[in-house]
Amino acid sequence: MPNERLRAAMVEQGLTHHALAEELEVNVKTVERWVVGDKLPFPRNRHRLATRLGRDETYLWPDALSRDRAAAVAESEVVRVYPHRSDVTMDEWRQLFESGEEEIGVLVYAGLFLAEDAGLQRVLRKRAKAGARVRVLIGDPDDPRIAERGEEEGIGTALAAKIRNAIVLYRDLSEVSNVEFRVHRTVLYNSIFRADDRLFVNTHIYGLPAAQAPVWHFRKIPGGELARHYLNSFERVWDDATPMTES
Numbered sequence: 001m002p003n004e005r006l007r008a009a010m011v012e013q014g015l016t017h018h019a020l021a022e023e024l025e026v027n028v029k030t031v032e033r034w035v036v037g038d039k040l041p042f043p044r045n046r047h048r049l050a051t052r053l054g055r056d057e058t059y060l061w062p063d064a065l066s067r068d069r070a071a072a073v074a075e076s077e078v079v080r081v082y083p084h085r086s087d088v089t090m091d092e093w094r095q096l097f098e099s100g101e102e103e104i105g106v107l108v109y110a111g112l113f114l115a116e117d118a119g120l121q122r123v124l125r126k127r128a129k130a131g132a133r134v135r136v137l138i139g140d141p142d143d144p145r146i147a148e149r150g151e152e153e154g155i156g157t158a159l160a161a162k163i164r165n166a167i168v169l170y171r172d173l174s175e176v177s178n179v180e181f182r183v184h185r186t187v188l189y190n191s192i193f194r195a196d197d198r199l200f201v202n203t204h205i206y207g208l209p210a211a212q213a214p215v216w217h218f219r220k221i222p223g224g225e226l227a228r229h230y231l232n233s234f235e236r237v238w239d240d241a242t243p244m245t246e247s
Helices: 004-012 017-024 028-036 043-053 064-077 090-098 118-129 144-153 158-169 226-240
Strands: 078-082 103-107 133-139 179-184 190-195 198-203 215-219
Touching: 004 028, 004 043, 017 028, 017 043, 064 078, 090 118, 090 190, 090 198, 103 118, 103 226, 118 133, 118 179, 133 158, 133 226, 144 158, 179 226, 190 226, 198 226, 215 226
Parallel strands: 103 133, 133 179
Antiparallel strands: 078 215, 103 190, 190 198, 198 215
């Protein structure tokens, strides 16, 4: 929608698009996009423009402050970024899962590094016995998309073999009360590891194994959207998954 308030203020001041662009040292196309409503000025330009036109920022851009606040909240949800999953120490994985008092969730294709670590399995078992709900989602080794992902990573059929290995390693844990396992046939864009309001999100990059891809550490805060997006994604995959059986 055109920004009629901005247009009217410019007319009152006798400012053309070109004149305003010169004053603010921006491209005239940028000013045109501000007026037609295609683009919101950066905060610095909003302040300069409002001052030049003798108007409050909130008058010219009523939604701007709410957008700025949403962006600031999103930034606050990012605790840390790891260049590779292998940069996350085992202590940090343990601390993540130990912090889960109500909900612990794992969404992976294989996640063999977790299944092979007896210490992490003990943590999951301990948290489950303390009352936390532990849910683990593993890829279906018979899903053709698993074979495709294996080819993308350059490991061929090894990914399906890793999944079957993880299922065997999880056999004892799957029998613990409050622990649930399901198998999914979802194309994963991220692996998700959740403990209450904390998340490790391991991105998936074409041609790279998950261990070499980045991990984002998020903490959900009131009003934030980033962590919520991944939590909702986990729930959608969980709802479509089926109970796990040994393959």
